[in-house]
Amino acid sequence: MAPLRLFYPYDRTVGSTVGRFLTSLANKKIEGTRGLDGIVHVPPAEFDPATGAPLTEWVVVGNAGEVLTWSWQPEPFADNTLQQPFAWALIRLDGADTPMLHAVRVGSEKDMASGMRVRAVWADEPTPSITTIMCFEPEHGHG
Amino acid sequence: MADDILRIRTPIGIDYTWSSGPGSVGYMRGLENGKLLGRRCPVCELVYFPPRNGVCPRCGVLLADEVEVGPRGTITTFCVVNVPFLGQTIKIPYVAATILLDGADIGMQHLIQECEAADVRMGMRVEPVWRDKSLWTPSLENIMYYKPSDEPDADFDVYARHL
Numbered sequence: 424m425a426p427l428r429l430f431y432p433y434d435r436t437v438g439s440t441v442g443r444f445l446t447s448l449a450n451k452k453i454e455g456t457r458g459l460d461g462i463v464h465v466p467p468a469e470f471d472p473a474t475g476a477p478l479t480e481w482v483v484v485g486n487a488g489e490v491l492t493w494s495w496q497p498e499p500f501a502d503n504t505l506q507q508p509f510a511w512a513l514i515r516l517d518g519a520d521t522p523m524l525h526a527v528r529v530g531s532e533k534d535m536a537s538g539m540r541v542r543a544v545w546a547d548e549p550t551p552s553i554t555t556i557m558c559f560e561p562e563h564g565h566g
Numbered sequence: 567m568a569d570d571i572l573r574i575r576t577p578i579g580i581d582y583t584w585s586s587g588p589g590s591v592g593y594m595r596g597l598e599n600g601k602l603l604g605r606r607c608p609v610c611e612l613v614y615f616p617p618r619n620g621v622c623p624r625c626g627v628l629l630a631d632e633v634e635v636g637p638r639g640t641i642t643t644f645c646v647v648n649v650p651f652l653g654q655t656i657k658i659p660y661v662a663a664t665i666l667l668d669g670a671d672i673g674m675q676h677l678i679q680e681c682e683a684a685d686v687r688m689g690m691r692v693e694p695v696w697r698d699k700s701l702w703t704p705s706l707e708n709i710m711y712y713k714p715s716d717e718p719d720a721d722f723d724v725y726a727r728h729l
């Protein structure tokens with residue numbers, strides 16, 4: 424037996440849409456783009472899903488939202504922002520129409536429910552990635 | 567306000583624990599000790615390095631005797647890399663070559679350094695430059711690269727059937 428690490432050190436440009444989304448995150452602001460049909464996409468869509476037209480109208484959405492659905496991760500992986508059992512949830516932020524995948528920190532699986540309200544917890548130091556939001560937590564301290 | 571984010575690093579990796587199987591144990595143990603160990607097919611007598619899964623793909627039989635090959639070898643074919651790309655760690659132009667190790671019957675890929683890319687040629691004799699022994703693992707990465715061994719070029723017949 425031997426350790427084998429497959430590793431790709433990608434370094435890439437992000438483009439104007441993802442760049443703005445990440446820059447806003449670093450400033451603790453969550454933004455999406457409005458589709459031609461009025462739907463607000465968070466994370467932002469670069470192009471309208473129906474017509475392919477570039478999307479340029481930006482919409483600031485809330486730091487809190489609703490869990491649409493979720494699944495439980497009993498053991499974290501080394502690179503997860505949470506190093507304890509946690510939930511992966513599709514979260515529709517206030518003002519957004521599409522849900523975003525992120526981690527939810529709760530005490531146990533029993534504290535998770537579809538429809539629950541959660542709020543973003545910001546990382547101490549912004550990273551140029553979605554993990555600038557370290558995780559979400561139940562709003563008002565209950566699950 | 568944070569600066570505009572224009573580019574990001576997104577390294578991605580997967581950690582495996584790899585079961586080498588009986589065919590590769592000798593090969594890996596050899597590398598751990600600075601030896602290049604291939605295996606010979608008992609039917610066609612070709613020597614495979616690396617011996618992979620321990621089976622001769624021509625004859626479909628298990629490889630047999632362990633055979634020490636190299637460490638020197640002959641460049642059979644090569645490619646000069648002139649294209650800069652993101653994350654490149656080697657100064658261009660550099661040469662990636664197929665090297666037929668002495669005593670082996672299949673070529674292996676490695677990097678050629680310590681000579682001008684323009685001087686690399688088919689038949690050129692090369693020798694390995696090993697990493698510091700304290701860094702050795704059961705991996706071909708123990709050899710950092712190959713460099714010219716300053717022997718006369720090999721005859722074309724030596725590598726003619728490996729092109």
Ligand SMILES: [Zn+2]
Pocket residue numbers: 607608609610611612622623624625626
């Ligand atoms: Zn054979």
